Amino acid sequence: MKFEDFKMNEHLMEALSYMGFDEATPIQEQAIPVIMDGKDLIASAQTGTGKTAAFLLPILHKLTDKHDQLNTLIIVPTRELAIQIDQQIEGFSYFTHVTSLPVYGGGEGQDWETQKKALTKGAEIIVATPGKLISHLNMGYVDFRHLEHLILDEADRMLDMGFNEDIQKIMTYLPKKRQTLMFSATMPGKIRELAKKILIDPVEISISISKPAAGVLQAVALTYDSQKTPLINSLIAKKPEIKSILVFTSTKKKVNEIVRGLKSRDYQVEGISSDLEQNEREEVLLRFRSKKTRVLVATDVLSRGIDIKDINFVINYDVPGDAEDYVHRIGRTARADTKGVALTLVNEDDMYKFDRIEKLIERKVTRMRLPEALGEGPDWKLGGGRPKFSKGGKGGKGGGRKPKKSNTANPN
Structure with a gap:
């Protein structure tokens, strides 16, 4: 199902188009109509499904037609998730x-007065951790009179972290009439x-993570960024029999660098990236399909809905977002019961993301040693970098940071 089928606001569709969104994931296909109809919802969906x-x-x-009133509260277990969603x-x-x-504790959060202003007469959407929100509620100035939507994300994790009482307390401050x-x-x-206490006649949805096709031989190489392109060059040179190689990266800037x-x-x-016009994309794909182009470097705009036969080798230049x-990405090879190879290049900062992917696909991917000429890569056990989040102000139209094109085409 395509996003245009949901008939959403034209400005929202403009952003989706700019970011390379086209096909909805299963959770989006099922949940979006329910939410647009105003019904309560309980959904079982892991990180990585597009929830x-x-x-x-x-x-x-x-x-899009309502402004300057706190309309939506999203409660999350951690500051990292609050920042991601914001x-x-x-x-x-x-x-x-x-x-x-985002409203959360810690040294990198928005200052208290900024949060207070947003909670009284500022932002339409607040993304908050339970503890920090309780601190504001205790001061007596939070205005939830116009709240229409409450979302609890990663609810099981919040309860595991001991936030049950905080959530129950927050509920007492919210209008009873809400979604x-x-x-x-x-x-x-x-x-x-908990669902029985806070939801009214909810629709229930359960989504599981897709699994890679059985014919895909998966491998991972731990590399420094400076080793990635030399490694790809080495693999291409050693395998002249491989006629179609697809390289994925998360940004259009990287596409140009790799090419x-x-x-x-x-x-x-x-x-190929969303910077190309549709007719230009079609011409590039035609040359790749006809084997005139041996290597195609693409953003995630190509990871969904494109059927190209006989791709022997998929390389993830970086780790996708979920x-x-x-x-x-790796499903572009080993189609129609054929065999294929998918190699993911992981730097120190992306180790945690690949660890998470392995847990979700319930499989330990084979580690590949780098060619001797490239030297040693980082040590997996000593790495495990964590996500880094930028700080910055918010804005409406014409403000804030522009949406990224084709950066994990369908995020969490």
Whole structure:
């Protein structure tokens, strides 16, 4: 199902188009119509299924005509998730006037007065951790009179972290007439008990992570960034029998860099990203299909809905944002019961993401040693970098950071 089929606001669709969104994931296909209809929802969906966009997009669609009132509260277990969701809101709402603010503790958070202003008469959407929100509620100035939407994301994790009482207390401050959405990776008894207390006749959805095709031989190489292009050059040179190689990267800037690096070795290589017009994309794909181009470097705009036969080798130049995108990327090879190879290049900062993907696909991927000429890569055991989040102000139309093109085409 395509996003245009949901008939969402034109400014929201403009942002989705700019970011390379086209096909909805299963959780989005099922949840978006339910949320747009105003029904309560309980959804079992892991990180990596596209669940964040599943609840953000219909809420933003509803909010495009309402301004300057706190309309939506999203409660999350950690500051990292609060920042992630706020950044996604910023991208989706770039062409609208909708504003949001993350509310969480710690030294890198927005200052108290900024949070207070947002909670009284500022942002339409607040993304908050339970403890920090309780601190503001205790001061008596939070205005929830106009609240229409409540979302609990990673609800099972919040309960595991001991936030049950905080959540129950927050509920006492909210209007009884509201739409409530609950997302949880698992559905233990305590989650169902909470759902009975805060949801009214909810629609229930359960989505599992897609699994890679059996014919894909998966491998991972731990590399420094400076080793990635030389490694790809080495693999291409050693395998002249491989006629179709697809290289994925998360940004269009990287597409251009990789193409330049491979062209220096006189390989038949082209790049494709959302910067190209539709007719240009079609011409590039035609040359790749007809084997005139041996190596195609692409952003995630190509990871969904494109059927190209006989791709022997998929290389992830970087780790995609979630498991679903990983499965879609490597699913470009080993189609129709054929065999194929998928290699992911992981630097120190991306180790944690690949560890998470392995857990979600329930498989330990084979580690590949680097060729001796490239030297040693980082030590997996000593790495495990954590996500880095940028700080910055918010803005409505014409403000904030512009949505990124084709950066994991369908985020969490």
